Structure formats: C-alpha cells, structure tokens
Amino acid sequence: MINTVQLLILAVALFVVFLLTRLYKQSRKVAESDIPDAKTIKRVLAADVAFYEKLDASEQSRFEERVVYFLQHIRITPVQGAAVKPADRVFVAAAGVIPMFRFQHWFYNNLDEVLIYPDTFSKDFELKGEHRNVAGMVGDGFMHRTMILSLQYLRAGFLQQTKGNTAIHEFVHLVDKSDGAVDGIPEELFSASCSKAWVSLMHEYIKEIRENEIKDINPYGATNPQEFFAVASEYFFQEPELLEANHPDLYRMLDLAFQHNTPSK
Numbered sequence: 001m002i003n004t005v006q007l008l009i010l011a012v013a014l015f016v017v018f019l020l021t022r023l024y025k026q027s028r029k030v031a032e033s034d035i036p037d038a039k040t041i042k043r044v045l046a047a048d049v050a051f052y053e054k055l056d057a058s059e060q061s062r063f064e065e066r067v068v069y070f071l072q073h074i075r076i077t078p079v080q081g082a083a084v085k086p087a088d089r090v091f092v093a094a095a096g097v098i099p100m101f102r103f104q105h106w107f108y109n110n111l112d113e114v115l116i117y118p119d120t121f122s123k124d125f126e127l128k129g130e131h132r133n134v135a136g137m138v139g140d141g142f143m144h145r146t147m148i149l150s151l152q153y154l155r156a157g158f159l160q161q162t163k164g165n166t167a168i169h170e171f172v173h174l175v176d177k178s179d180g181a182v183d184g185i186p187e188e189l190f191s192a193s194c195s196k197a198w199v200s201l202m203h204e205y206i207k208e209i210r211e212n213e214i215k216d217i218n219p220y221g222a223t224n225p226q227e228f229f230a231v232a233s234e235y236f237f238q239e240p241e242l243l244e245a246n247h248p249d250l251y252r253m254l255d256l257a258f259q260h261n262t263p264s265k
Contacts (some may be wrong), residue, residue: 035071036086038064044090048158051098051237063101067093075113080127082118082151091158092116092149095167098237099175102259108174112145120150136170138177147174163235163242164218172233176226184225189257198253202228205250216246236260 036044041064045052052063070093078084092114100106122131125148135153139146147170157165179187184202185195202225208214209222221231235243236254244251254260 030072030075034076034089035068036089038068040086041067041090044087045094048087048091049094049098050161051101052094062104063094063097066097066101069107070096074108074111076116077113078116078151080117082116084116084151088116088151088154091154092167095154095157095165096171098168099172099233099258108171110145110174110177111147114147114149116149116151116154118150119152121148136166138170138173138182147171157238161238163216163239165234165238168237169230169234172230173226176229182226184227184229186229186257194253194256198257199225201249201253205232205247214247216242233258 045060045064045067052060055063067090071089074093074096076084076089076092096108117125117127119127120132121127121134123134123137126132134148135150137148139148149167149170153166156162157167173182175188176182176184176186179185185199187195190198205214205217206222206225206228209217209219209228217235218231221228232243232250232254236251236258240251240260243254
C-alpha cells in the first residue's frame with residue numbers, strides 16, 4: 001500500500017515537474033521584437049503572397065490574424081548567419097497558414113521552431129562540402145518538432161511566383177504527419193473512401209511522371225507518395241488555375257482535401 005509519506009513525495013515530484021515544464025515553456029516564448037508589426041505583415045502579404053491577394057477583404061483579415069497567431073507561437077530562428085528580415089518571418093508564417101487556411105481551428109501541434117539557414121544544406125545540416133542539396137526539412141529524432149528552411153528558397157517561393165514553394169512543401173509534410181505517419185495520405189483531410197481514391201490517383205501520377213509522360217509536375221514528386229503529396233500541393237496553392245487546366249482530376253482531389261473553394265469551417 002502507498003502510505004502518506006509516499007503520496008506526499010509523489011505530489012511534490014509532480015508539482016516540481018509542472019513548475020519546470022511551465023518555466024521551460026515560458027523561456028521558449030517568442031520575443032515580441034521578433035514579431036513584425038501589423039503594417040509590415042499586411043504590406044508583405046499584399047505584395048508577395050499570391051494566395052492572400054486572391055482572398056476577399058474579410059478572408060484577408062482572417063489570414064492576417066492567423067499569421068500573427070503563428071508568429072506568436074512558433075519560434076523562427078536564424079542560424080549560421082542567415083540574415084532573416086521581418087518579411088522572411090511573414091513568409092514562413094504565410095506558408096504555414098496557406099495549406100490549412102480553410103480549417104479555422106487548425107494549428108501545428110507538431111512544431112515548435114523553424115530554423116532558417118542562409119542557403120541549402122546537407123542532410124547532416126552542413127553548409128560546407130558536398131551534397132548540400134536540401135532546401136527544406138521536417139526534423140525527426142533529436143530534431144523532432146523542428147523545421148529547417150533555406151532562406152534563399154524561402155524567398156524564392158514567394159518572390160518568383162512559380163509552381164514551387166519549399167516552405168509550403170514542408171508545411172504540407174507536417175499536415176501529412178499529423179495523423180502519425182508521413183505517407184502522402186493525410187487522414188485528417190480525407191475520408192476512408194476518398195483516401196482510397198487518392199492513393200490510386202497518386203500512384204497513377206507517380207508512374208506517369210517516372211515514365212516522363214507528365215512534364216509540368218516536379219519530378220521530385222515521383223520519389224514516393226509523401227513527396228508527391230507535397231509537390232502536388234505546392235502546385236495547387238501556387239498555380240491553382242494552371243493545375244486545374246492541366247490535371248483536373250488531381251486538382252479536384254486536392255481541392256476536396258484542402259477545401260480551397262469552400263468557406264472556412
């Protein structure tokens with residue numbers, strides 16, 4: 001039996017754990033000085049975020065609120081001398097908001113921090129030497145709950161307005177990961193029946209990309225289902241009209257998943 005002394009010891013231990021956890025969380029809060037002001041956020045979104053530009057006034061207001069919330073809760077940390085500007089912080093937050101914008105109560109409970117490297121890096125997080133071909137990564141193991149982005153590619157995704165956006169790509173991986181597995185099948189977004197249709201469509205597209213029958217989708221998407229989901233999602237959010245024209249079946253499935261043309265839930 002547990003006696004009174006043991007209960008007291010257990011209670012004290014739990015209280016200490018609670019205090020340490022609270023102190024840790026407080027110490028990891030985002031500094032106010034790292035959050036761009038509302039005027040800067042609105043200016044950057046209006047100038048460089050195509051997704052935001054296409055929203056109506058009320059949706060833009062909600063988007064701005066979501067960006068602020070992201071910036072208040074996710075640390076964005078420059079490393080290796082990356083010269084991160086306020087606009088870059090807005091880009092990171094916008095990339096996080098875009099995929100799940102139609103889901104009002106969604107947030108990345110599997111992310112604490114985004115590290116910004118000045119350029120591409122290796123899988124060992126090195127900026128020197130060979131094999132520096134990584135532009136973005138969702139961490140695992142000791143890097144769990146951490147994302148790494150190349151500053152160069154972060155900016156290019158918004159300033160060049162192409163079908164690719166590395167930051168959106170990595171946030172889509174986090175959406176995929178929210179059901180416990182990064183497998184290209186976002187169970188949070190698809191019903192069981194839709195998941196089966198999505199898997200079938202994915203494999204069909206991956207096969208056609210590998211056989212060079214499809215040329216307008218980044219061939220990196222044919223690596224595996226999870227990369228296809230992320231690459232196709234980049235295309236969907238960056239150039240939705242073009243994707244719909246070129247691949248209406250793929251567009252319809254992604255629209256069903258992300259509720260792109262549906263009022264926010």
